[in-house]
Every structure is written in C-alpha cells, then in structure tokens.
Amino acid sequence: MSTTPFWGPDFNALAQEDPEIANVLLAELERVRGGLQLIASENFTSPAVLATLGSILSNKYAEGYPGKRYYGGCAEVDIAENIGIARAKELFGAEHANLQPHSGASANIAVYGAFTKPGDTVMAMSLPHGGHLTHGSKVNFSGKWFNIVSYGVRQDTEQIDYDEVRALAIQHKPKMIICGATAYPRLIDFAAFRSICDEVGAIMMVDAAHFIGLVAGKAIPSPVPYADVVSFTTHKVMRGPRGGMILCKAEHAAAIDKAVFPMMQGGPLMHAVAGKAVALKEAATPEYQAYAKQVIANAQALAAGLAAEGMRPVSGGTDTHLALIDLQGIGVNGTDAEARCDAARITLNKNAIPYDPQPPAVASGIRVGTPAVTTQGMGVPEMSVIASAIGEAVRDVDGSKAPEIAARVSELTSRFPAYAR
Ligand SMILES: *Cc1c(COP(=O)(O)O)cnc(C)c1O
Numbered sequence: 001m002s003t004t005p006f007w008g009p010d011f012n013a014l015a016q017e018d019p020e021i022a023n024v025l026l027a028e029l030e031r032v033r034g035g036l037q038l039i040a041s042e043n044f045t046s047p048a049v050l051a052t053l054g055s056i057l058s059n060k061y062a063e064g065y066p067g068k069r070y071y072g073g074c075a076e077v078d079i080a081e082n083i084g085i086a087r088a089k090e091l092f093g094a095e096h097a098n099l100q101p102h103s104g105a106s107a108n109i110a111v112y113g114a115f116t117k118p119g120d121t122v123m124a125m126s127l128p129h130g131g132h133l134t135h136g137s138k139v140n141f142s143g144k145w146f147n148i149v150s151y152g153v154r155q156d157t158e159q160i161d162y163d164e165v166r167a168l169a170i171q172h173k174p175k176m177i178i179c180g181a182t183a184y185p186r187l188i189d190f191a192a193f194r195s196i197c198d199e200v201g202a203i204m205m206v207d208a209a210h211f212i213g214l215v216a217g218k219a220i221p222s223p224v225p226y227a228d229v230v231s232f233t234t235h236k237v238m239r240g241p242r243g244g245m246i247l248c249k250a251e252h253a254a255a256i257d258k259a260v261f262p263m264m265q266g267g268p269l270m271h272a273v274a275g276k277a278v279a280l281k282e283a284a285t286p287e288y289q290a291y292a293k294q295v296i297a298n299a300q301a302l303a304a305g306l307a308a309e310g311m312r313p314v315s316g317g318t319d320t321h322l323a324l325i326d327l328q329g330i331g332v333n334g335t336d337a338e339a340r341c342d343a344a345r346i347t348l349n350k351n352a353i354p355y356d357p358q359p360p361a362v363a364s365g366i367r368v369g370t371p372a373v374t375t376q377g378m379g380v381p382e383m384s385v386i387a388s389a390i391g392e393a394v395r396d397v398d399g400s401k402a403p404e405i406a407a408r409v410s411e412l413t414s415r416f417p418a419y420a421r
Contacts, residue, residue, distance in 0.1 A: 066082045092216070104232065122147070158315040242272065300317060302370060334363030
C-alpha cells in the first residue's frame with residue numbers, strides 16, 4: 001500500500017490556498033506546544049487518527065447502517081464501521097455498539113429518544129454538583145422537554161448521596177436514571193445505581209463521556225455490565241476523534257440504532273467513524289493501558305501537589321483523571337484563577353464546586369485534568385512542577401510573575417512536546 005495517497009493530508013495545499021486558516025492551524029500547534037493543557041476533557045489524538053479524520057471518507061454519504069444504507073457506494077465505509085463496531089464490543093464487552101453519534105450531546109439526545117418521551121421524568125446529577133448540560137439544564141433540550149429530578153453530593157463527603165438517589169427515585173418513579181458527570185472526581189457505584197433502577201423500574205443510563213477512556217484502559221471499573229445503555233465521547237480521556245458512541249444491551253439495540261438514525265441524525269461522519277475504529281484499536285494495546293493508569297496516578301499527584309499549595313481538592317482527592325479544586329481557602333475565585341493561569345500559559349477552567357456560594361460565572365473552583373499532559377509523556381515528578389506553577393500563578397494578582405512562570409512551563413513542555421517535530 002502506498003503511504004502517500006494523493007489527497008494528503010496536504011498542509012502545503014492549504015497554506016497556498018488559504019493562508020489565513022493555515023496560520024490558525026500553525027498558531028494552535030504552537031499554543032499547545034508552548035503551554036500546559038489541563039482541561040480535563042481535552043487530549044492529543046494520534047497522528048493515525050488525525051490522518052483518518054483528514055481523509056476522503058469525509059465525502060461519503062452513508063445514511064443507515066452497514067449493509068442497510070440509503071446510498072450506493074458504501075462498501076468501503078461499511079468495512080470501516082463494521083470493524084469499529086466489532087472492536088467496541090470486544091474492548092468493552094458490550095452486546096451492541098453504535099459509532100455514529102456526532103458528539104457526546106448527540107449520543108445523549110439519542111438515548112433520551114430511545115427510552116423516553118417529552119414530559120417523562122428523568123433523574124440525573126445536578127449541574128452545580130458536576131452534572132452535564134444534557135442532564136437537565138434549563139437551557140438544554142433535556143431541561144426544556146423533560147421533567148428532570150436532580151440528585152447531588154452530600155455536603156460533608158462531597159460524594160454522591162446514594163440514599164438520596166434511592167429516596168428520590170422511589171418518590172418520583174423516573175423512566176430513566178442517568179449517572180455520570182462532567183466534574184465529579186470519584187468513582188461511581190454502578191451496582192448501587194443498578195439496584196435503585198431495578199427497584200423503581202427505570203432504565204439505567206451511564207453517561208461515561210469523561211471516564212470511558214479509563215474504562216477502556218482497564219484502569220477503573222466498567223459500567224457496561226450494569227447499565228442498560230452507556231453513552232460517551234471518544235475525544236476525552238479516550239483520545240480518539242471528536243465524536244460520540246453508545247453501547248447497550250442487545251435488547252435495546254434496535255431502539256438505540258433507530259434513535260441515532262433517523263430520529264436524531266442524518267448521515268454519519270464516516271471519517272469520524274473510521275477514526276473511532278482506529279482509536280479503539282489503539283485503546284486495546286498495553287501501551288494505552290499504561291497510559292490510562294498513569295493518567296490517574298498523575299491526577300492524584302497533581303491534586304496532592306495543589307493541596308500542598310493550600311488549595312483544597314473537593315472530596316479530598318480523586319480516583320480518576322480530574323480533580324476539582326476549591327480555592328476559597330486562598331481567597332481567589334475561579335474566574336481570576338483561570339485568567340492568571342492563562343497568562344502563565346497554563347490552560348484550565350474555572351468550575352463551580354458543590355454548594356458554591358459564588359454564581360457559576362465567577363465560581364469558587366478550578367477543574368484540572370491530566371489526560372493531555374500524560375499523552376505528552378509527563379509523570380508524577382512533572383505534576384509537582386505543575387502544581388507549584390499553578391500555586392504561584394493563581395496568587396499572581398498583578399501578573400508580574402506570569403512571564404517567569406510561563407518560561408518554566410515552556411521549559412517543561414519542550415521536554416515533553418505535543419506532536420514532536
Ligand atoms: C463532554 C460531555 C458531554 C458532551 O460531549 P460533546 O461531545 O461536547 O457534545 C456529555 N456528557 C458529559 C458527562 C460530558 O462530560
């Protein structure tokens with residue numbers, strides 16, 4: 001097989017045709033090479049996945065599923081999607097897999113579509129306690145079209161209150177209960193959710209968008225044996241292309257497939273579906289499993305390092321790839337912390353903490369994640385360098401220390417470059 005097909009991905013062709021956009025790509029590469037990416041939902045996907053994304057598969061219309069398409073000419077893309085489905089079922093021990101959701105939010109819309117009707121009661125984690133927009137936010141379809149009952153974390157442990165979940169489920173008899181979150185650093189007790197769902201006859205949906213990459217690497221327990229349906233993104237810890245995926249029990253396969261297409265989406269993004277297949281192959285390797293374990297070790301080291309800098313990890317630490325950090329003890333809010341770190345080329349996000357006295361636009365905390373820096377090859381020693389850089393940056397009220405901190409950051413990233421030259 002030729003390793004240089006005519007279509008590229010040809011950066012020189014882009015640079016000639018559209019230098020303005022080519023410059024954005026180059027500047028973004030320099031940005032990620034020169035700074036620390038601690039956004040918990042971001043990562044660096046592999047060159048093989050990028051090559052698939054930048055390929056002619058982007059051109060193909062393939063509405064439907066392999067062997068049952070609404071368009072001709074799908075023989076080749078059928079092979080890619082079938083390989084991806086088989087890899088997903090094998091990697092996660094799932095009875096059925098759908099690789100077509102365009103994103104995590106699209107996957108969630110399809111799950112609602114498969115199991116509920118507008119007006120039904122659905123239980124999910126409250127947003128201020130770490131839930132996602134698609135778990136009932138008033139500005140999202142979920143909050144507009146469904147009767148959402150929210151559960152949260154206990155104020156003392158800052159962990160999910162399973163007694164509250166059970167009591168609310170018995171009281172409200174939801175059609176579906178969602179577990180999974182976007183800013184929850186702890187493991188979720190899937191067996192507890194299963195027994196609550198069985199008790200009230202609810203569908204158990206796990207939104208594993210954040211942590212599925214750790215499950216793929218066998219670094220944390222899997223929700224697949226417990227859940228009716230597991231939705232997730234492929235671009236967070238899992239390190240694949242931007243997109244979504246759904247796993248489910250065989251009995252729900254037809255409902256899920258129909259909900260993804262034609263209920264919620266049109267044609268699949270076949271370049272992304274093929275990219276998911278590539279990422280699934282990568283995720284089945286020993287190297288990936290070592291990465292997944294290191295992501296958690298790094299998050300725990302970073303949380304401990306930040307605690308030593310006077311910043312409190314919510315719930316006392318983390319079992320996963322992210323830590324939520326309460327900055328009230330040092331008198332800095334999340335918005336200022338985010339801006340000050342940004343000035344020092346440390347990219348992270350402000351985040352509400354449970355029972356936050358500040359409005360969400362200000363927030364009392366930050367969220368940090370280790371997938372990207374772990375992909376770059378950093379380990380526990382680098383996490384203490386990062387923790388002290390953050391400790392200095394968040395207290396840098398007038399920005400006078402930012403250049404010096406940024407220089408230390410760039411020294412670190414030059415030793416662990418993203419997309420090495
Ligand atoms: C990121 C995330 C999503 C949405 O994924 P998108 O690809 O951004 O649409 C859904 N649920 C949870 C819990 C997430 O963290």
